[in-house]
Amino acid sequence: MSELKVYNSYSRQKEVFTPVTPGHVGMYVCGPTVSGESHLGHARPYITFDVVYRYLTHLGNKVRYVRNITDAGHFEEEGREAEDKISKKAVLEKLEPMELVQKYTNLFHWAMDKFNNIPPTIEPTATGHIVEQIGMIEQIIEAGYAYESNGSVYFDVKKYAASHDYGKLSGRVIEDLLETTRELEGQEEKRDTADFALWKNAAPEHIMRWKSPWGVGFPGWHIECSAMATKYLGAQFDIHGGGMDLLFPHHESEIAQSTICNHVAPVRYWIHNNMITINGRKMGKSYNNVIKLTELFSGDHPLLSKAFHPMVIRFFILQTQYRSTLDFSNEALQAAEKGLKRLWDAYEKLPALKHEGAAAPDAELEAKVISLVAAFEEDMNDDFNTAKVLAGMFELVPVINSISDNIIPVTALSKETLALLQKQMKTYVEDILGLKSVTEQDSHHLQGVMQLLIDIRKEAKANKDFVTSDKIRNQLAALGITLKDEKGGGMSWTVEG
RNA sequence: GGUCCUUUGGCCGAGUGGCUAGGCAGAGCUCUGCAAAAGCUCGUACAGCAGUUCGAAUCUGCUAGGGACCUCCA
Structure with a gap:
């Protein structure tokens, strides 16, 4: 039996996974900003880390899985307009901010359910943890690593970098960051352009605002994750996950904040999923190439020939290793749909296979099945290689079909091997990969x-x-x-x- | 411009230096009243150039293409 190895973005290599507390795993995953509808790109981390969660649990760990809801609203384009994403949309749609947040939170939960993602064990909201965030900011100021300026509070990156490794996670060179000459409005409040906001002074038109020691305002983007992760997972926890695009500045800043407050590196294993691309380009609002989940499920999008079942999307995503980019196309989705059907059809035949006692085992087939089944765990242990697990399952499909069609007698396998095949397929298909039937349960x-x-x-x-x-x-x-x-x-x- | 990553057959995608990835599409065959499935067989791919090596898709260098981050971002 091999050990679980995970690719740690921080060290840039695969490391054996050992939790801080044996048998217990603390995992934090950056959740959605509920100011709009989720798109296909958003599906990837939540499906990826759902499988991570399922697998760690399968290995016998008690996992505390924390995934936040960012409902406090950040800048559309920091400094330029000083517009709060959520409050702006609220005006346009004539909704209360919290009504909007609720709407998109519900929609998000609905999509997660469709994907058969298990809900996190704790799903904290940023607005529900303003007090903790303010507390953390105060600690950082006390420690001398943040300063107030005009009702806002900024983290002093230069000072931090003098004694800490700022930039290590994202491969950034601090000198370059400090030399950046990018001109942004509001920069004059900062001592250095590399400094980032912990608390922002709220302009009068901001609807979302809270009282703080520095005046009325709202928290900076990065502090919520640090505050909530610390609260629910402790000063140092096992896994922090999210999309690769969050490496800088989000996660880099999280490390800095938490390190100053807790005097320890907050995260032991940083895990980042790669992007979903469309025509080779990252799917993202700024590229104007997003396909919303609702459009995917309904087929109502120019790039889609038909509706795709959420399980097809899940399968599509799991067919690629999470650290590779995944290129989307209608054709690729159709291929995934057919592949999933083939796999599932064979999978459903499995329980009906009954061993009739007298065995005439085919040693070669027996060995093949045993090694393919054993590979499931090997592949998962190798940085959650779901693509390989699925490939192995597809090699078993002809075996299952042949037995089911009596091309190969069921007795070609020993009773034990058949039972192993049935058990492990069920465990990996349903419990670990989280796949389920595309068709409704029939009455x-x-x-x-x-x-x-x-x-x-x-x-x-x-x-x-x-x-x-x-x-x-x-x-x-x-x-x-x-x-x-x-x-x-x-x-x-x-x-x- | 800086930093980093990537380039695999018609398409999507695994790949630990030597052994078939896998899926979709395509071709042929078998089974079958027909159909649909299913089973079997097939294409001998690794951007280009040079190097290391007995041997490289896998290591090194250069060239070319693509991408990510540096700004909200999964």
Whole structure:
């Protein structure tokens, strides 16, 4: 049995994963900013870390999974307009800020549920932790690493960098950062352009505002994660995850803030997922190339030929290692859809396979199945390589189909190996990869009706009454129900999802 | 401009220096009343150039293309 290795963005190499407290894992993942609808790009981290969460749990850990909701609103373009993202939208849509936040939070939860993502164990909101954030800022000021300026508070990057490794996570050189000449409004409040805001003075038109020792304002972007992670996971915790685009400045700044407050590096393993691209370019609002999740599920988008089931998206994402970019196209999604169907069809045949006792094992097949099944864990342990796990499953698909169709007798496998195959497939397909059926659970009534039709068709076929048998199959097809004759004389059916 | 990453067959994508990735699409065959599935077989891909090595998609250098971050960003 191998050990779990994860790629740590901080050290830029794979490291054996050892939690601070054996048997317990603290994991923090940067959650959504609920000022708008989630798009395909947002789906990747939440599915990626859902699998991480599931796998760590599978390994026997008790995982505290914290994923925040950013509902406090940040700058659209910092300094330039000084507009609070959420409050601006609120005016446009004539909604209370919190009403807007609620709407998009609900929508986010709905999408997460569709993806079969397990909810985090704690989902704290930024607005619910203003007190903690203010407390942390006060600590940083006390320690001498932040200064007040015009009702705002900034982190003193230059001073921090003199004794700490600012820039290590994101591969940034501090001298370059300090030399940046970028001219932004509001910069004159800072001592250095590299300094970042811990607290911002709120202009009168800001709807979201809180009292603080420095006046009325709102927290800077980075402090919420530091405050909430510290509160729920402690000064030092195991995993911090998020998209690669958050490396700088977000996570770099988090390290600085937390280190000053807690006197210890906050995170042991930084895990970052890569981007989803579209025509080779990152999907993002600024590129105007986003496909919202609702559009994906409905097919209502110029780039989409049809609606795609959330499970297809999940499968599509898991077919790629999380640290690679994943290029989106309608064609790629269609391929994923067909692939998932092939995998799932075989998977569903598995429970019905029964071993009839007397074994005539095929040593070669036996060994193949055992090694393929064992590889699931090896591959997951190698930095959560779900792409390889799925490839291995696809190698098992012909074996499962052949046994099911009696091309290979079930006795070619030993009873134990068949049981192992059934058990491990279920564990990895459902519990770890979190896949589930694309079709709705059918009612007992429908199942009864279908059984009746199948019986009639079987009789017709036995009597060579192909008019009747074809009529049943064709009319069902018109209703979106596919009826298939199987090798052993049985019939199976699927409803078009 | 700075820093870093990347370039695999028609498409998507794994790849630990030597052994078939896998999926989709395509071709042929088998099974089948027909259909759909399913099974079997097939394409011998690693941006280019040079180097290291007995041997490189995998290591090094150069060239070219693409991308990310440096600003809100998953």
